[in-house]
Amino acid sequence: MTEQLTEQHRPFLYVVxxxxxxxxxxxxxxxxxxDEGWGVGVIATPTALGFIDRETVEARTGHAVRSAWRTPGSPQPLPWADAIAVAxxxxxxxxxxxxxxxxxxxxGILCEAHGLGTPTAVQPYVNAAQAAHxxxxxxxxxxxxxxVLFGDAVPHRARTDEGRAAYRWTAVLDLLRPVLTGTGGNG
Structure with a gap:
């Protein structure tokens, strides 16, 4: 983060x-x-675009879902991230x-986040067969x-939908809360 979180600055979270x-x-x-006070922008992998309801996400966040690089000279489509959640x-x-x-x-955003010092939290969703690799x-x-901070996701049994019920979406927020409250992070 390049600026201090203040009352005038609403912290912004990229959800990958x-x-x-x-x-x-x-x-x-x-x-x-x-609900915790974050502004939110969504960056989807190209394949993830087929998994999400883009219209609903854009209406909820007030920002277009990003999946491709912007062209040179075009404006920055989202505020800079104070933190990133990968989930x-x-x-x-x-x-x-x-x-x-x-x-x-x-x-690209995730690789760059390390060099920028952007706090990043991850909640994996993988099956046990993949996790064994x-x-x-x-x-x-x-x-x-x-x-990088990791949530408590446990690999689920392969070829089942068992992991859906146990997946804790808000684990990344628990890890990033110090950034929101100004008590931690890399800024």
Whole structure:
């Protein structure tokens, strides 16, 4: 963060949404964040666009859902982020992010967040078969070493929808609350 959080500055949260079956429920996180005082903008991976109700999200946040880079000279479409919540975070996004791959806007923002010192919290949504892959554990370790905060998501059984009921959308807000209250963060 480049400025102090003050009464005049409403903190702004980027919600990065990945292509998981539960992405359609992202409004749960958006509403909870707004109730806590965050302004919210949504950045979706290109595939996640097919999983969310774009019109509803845009009406709720007051901002267009972003999925592609802006063209040179066009205005910044969202306020700069004071913090980032990645929910749901998929196996693909976690591994690409940890490897420094920036082939989508969402990954570009996440890779840049480390260098900017933007507090970032992640609530993964992966199945146990994916989580067993050695790259996933190594990716989690690398992201943690970069200061990324992780929620309490537990991998669910593969080929089931079991993880939906147990997924705690607001875990990322719990981790980012110090940024909102001005008692923590990287600013």
């Amino acid at each position: 949404v990945c292509a998981a079956g539960i992405a359609a429920d992202v409004d749960t996180l958006i509403g909870a964040a707004q 749901p975070a998929t196996f693909n996004t976690v591994n690409k992010w940890a490897a420094g791959i920036s082939d989508t806007l969402a990954l 050695p790259a996933y554990g190594a990716s989690l370790e690398r992201l943690r070493s970069m200061g």
